[in-house]
Amino acid sequence: MITKLKDFRIGFDNAYYGTGRRKESIARVWLLRNTDKMIVKVKDSGKEFLLKDYVQRSSLFNKILYPLKLTGLEGKFGIYATVEGGGISGQAEAIMYGIGKALLKYNPDLRPTLKKAGLLKRDAREKERKKYGLMKARKGYRWSKR
Template sequence: MSDNDTVQSLSDLKDLTGDAPEATETPNEPQQPAAPLRDQELDAQGRAYATGRRKDAVARVWLKPGSGKITVNGRDQEVYFARPTLRLVIAQPFQVAGRAGQYDVVCTVTGGGLSGQAGAVKHGIAQALSKYEPALRSAVKAAGFLTRDSRVVERKKYGRAKARRSFQFSKR
């Protein structure tokens, strides 16, 4: 390029600086992962442990390879979470990771209602899955399952009927 030429694209800029890629490089070379993989975190029994939280519910989750059986507070998931929508919520991390039916889950849940408990179990399963298979972390994180949903019920204030509702106004 001569002195009076203008730069039209980034490739022209690379040619000027001498940073243009060599012709000997092949474009099909495997790319290095952007983030380093984390270490696998297992306990003495070969299980991954994680804690999940949602609203007032806290779930302690242990994950190990198996046939896909999920046990909640000593009961099967169909018995504990009778509503199919809650069972679908629990299965979401496995669906996103493509690992449905490959892991057994044992968890204990306390606090909150059934919906919050299902969300806590989902959060715990996602955390434990990323600890057992660190390569799945990006897929589970992209789906938003590793982030704790921090929405909780607003507290009741004095001088109010509920958190924001006023008492009924009486004109007379």
């Protein structure tokens, strides 16, 4: 039996939305005013987790909350995020970028602070594709003369 953690409604009056992307991960993030819950819904399985339980590492959890700490709004918003693709690390950073964009919708005056911290710019580093004749993207087979 799957327990639903989300017991609130997301509407125009109580939520701010932002999309974050990192590596192969996409996160859709809503900042909610009237709750303090932090919930992640995984698109592939349809299961919901508490954010701290899903991310597991405290370093990634702190990275997710970085935009809220930076702007001094920690504890004022609940977080509801749906994630898909990639691994937990990429998804955590995607949530972080999504929170940054949602904060911008909440208060456009936060733009200089968020921009200086690099939270409005997508981190474009992706995995490089494998080339033919090589083992991986750049790693080649060992060359032997004879």
